[in-house]
Ligand code: SF4
């Protein structure tokens with residue numbers, strides 16, 4: 001059986017991200033400067049389309065390789081969910097990073113199950129809920145972050161490629177007309 005789109009991108013992500021980086025850098029520099037009104041619409045559409053095709057349960061790369069910053073509110077929520085005291089959550093599952101923030105004490109995340117489900121899904125930290133941030137407004141503010149997340153997240157890779165497809169043609173035409 002052919003690989004799914006998720007696996008296909010995930011298995012080649014390092015090389016894909018490397019190959020895409022130069023053209024992403026050029027376009028994102030222009031987008032940061034121009035902040036086109038259509039960016040949010042294009043990014044939102046790309047986000048929705050891509051998450052119809054990408055299956056996080058076939059991936060879980062963020063849960064395996066990134067350490068989300070965990071707040072006191074997150075710890076309280078996890079404690080309630082696990083029915084243990086917040087101190088025990090810290091003791092069993094957290095460590096402090098060099099910035100003084102709590103992060104999980106193991107990678108992959110201690111709550112990631114073998115089938116890629118999150119065992120604390122309803123009580124997962126805010127940073128986990130928000131990743132990979134591609135459905136947020138004012139997308140120009142997360143261009144740098146998205147460029148970085150291409151290295152980890154197949155969905156962000158695909159979203160960024162679709163944004164590039166949408167804008168590259170338009171900018172090339174403007175450049176030909178010497179508007180830039
Ligand atoms: S958000 Fe991205 S990195 Fe995380 S599981 Fe989904 S596709 Fe993979």
Ligand code: SF4
Nearest residue numbers: 063109111112118128
């Ligand atoms: S808490 Fe859940 S969503 Fe967050 S990193 Fe761990 S397994 Fe992934």
